[in-house]
Amino acid sequence: MSSATDVLTRKPRNIAIETNPNHEINVVETEILEPGPNDCLVHVRATGICGSDVHFWKSGKIGPSIITQGLGLGHESAGIIVKTGSNVERLKIGDRVALECGIPCSKPTCEPCRTGRYNACPEIIFYSSPPVHGTLRRYHVHPAAWLHPLPDSISYEEGALLEPLSVALAGIERSGLRLGDPLVICGAGPIGMVSLLAAHAAGAAPIAITDIDENRLAMAKKLVPRVRVVHIQRDEDAKASAERIKQVLGQEAKLVLECTGVESSIHTGIYASRFGGSVFIIGVGKDFQQIPFVAASFREIDIRFQFRYRETYPKAIMLVSEGLIDLKPLVTHRFSLEQGKDAFEAASNPAAKAVKVQLLDD
Structure with missing residues (x-):
């Protein structure tokens, strides 16, 4: 089995899926960023298309979140760590992880963060919510604190489904x-x-x-x-x-x-x-x-x-790994990153009879 870092050599292009104020879906190439001291670079192996992704594409906004420039979509993701920041000790290269995409400020002066209601943090960033690019890309830098290790019994596809399960x-x-x-x-x-x-x-x-x-x-x-x-x-x-x-x-x-x-x-x-x-x-x-x-x-x-979720990923991982919830049948359509436009067409067209569309990258 090849090293997790080999993918950076085999696949040096960071392909991402974006929308824009003109309601287009584009497959673009973006920079591969270096992880900061407390971050990890993740090769994203599976990402589901959420209804909010389709809504941003079709309508250009959700409530006060408005697309004013190109925006990378996606926040239902799982992948494998290919680089770690200098301060990261809990995770290592080769770890398989699910990405929790709502990142609160975690400041001790923030009452929601201090009391565990971090989904109410007024400074929270959410990947794929304007202006923050999403995780529907090959390589994504993510805070290590918000990466959840996956047991071998949970696939990347199931790991990406932990986000809607968290909802x-x-x-x-x-x-x-x-x-x-x-x-x-x-x-x-x-x-x-x-x-x-x-x-x-x-x-x-x-x-x-x-x-x-x-x-x-x-x-x-x-x-x-x-x-x-x-x-x-x-x-x-x-x-x-x-x-x-x-x-x-x-x-x-x-x-x-x-x-x-x-x-x-x-x-x-x-x-x-x-x-x-x-x-x-x-x-x-x-x-x-x-x-x-x-x-x-x-x-x-x-x-x-309800507004998003908090402290749900560990419970979701446990429920799936223990066999109490089987997420596998939910994925009805699979595409590569290069097929991003086709994937969004399937996710938005009732005739496709899709439940969950995912984009996969091996």
Whole structure:
């Protein structure tokens, strides 16, 4: 087996995937940076395309994050260390790692960082969020403190999927899901799928999952055979959809995990909830939305939100390595870095029937 550093000789070009204010996807060549004293240079072996990557490409912004120049995409990555900084002792060349891409300031004067809520750090940088380039590239310099070693039992593809799994785990933990809680998951996209896997492992019962795409619902059924699927019609009234969900679930939901951010889906989740239930919104949608206020108010339904995740990677690695969550079936399409444009077309085109598209580099 060749040394991890051999790749720098075999593949000296640092290929990256970028978008820009003109809504283009470009395969570009960038500089290979030297790691700082506390950093590692990682050969990124697998990166998944997130819905936010597609949104930045198509819309040019998410909330206050606006693309004003070329931006490297990607933040769902795993790879192998090929260089280490002078102060790095915990990791070494050849270590396989998952990349956690939200880097807080970690200053002792920062209250969120000091209290462990580092996802709320006001100075946090997030790779692939403007103006910080993402990890969808061959070589990426990353702070060693935010690299998580992977056991041999976890592949690079699974390591890249630890990021969306972290989103799901953060949502389930914050939502307070318990054994035997009747659950509805709105949306069978990548986040909905990993939320299904995590909720199944956590003991939610019964579980229903919704989507407008019957292919994704069929895949959800393969992932978790006991899940109950509800095919949502595009023009169906939210109350009517909710009634069908309750019939399939056999009761009203104690908890709804809303994984789309779509206004009509949020409405459906509210109508499907029991008195005192919760609608936990994980999906990212439009800046401003309306809600059925009286329906939520008169039934004391809690509507809550989530911003990324914190301290989830070690738990995600443990759950996958112990066999409680199987991420492998989620990757439906694979491309090389040079095929970046094709990869984004597949990720954004419903006809491709993609769940998770990944770009791989050996």
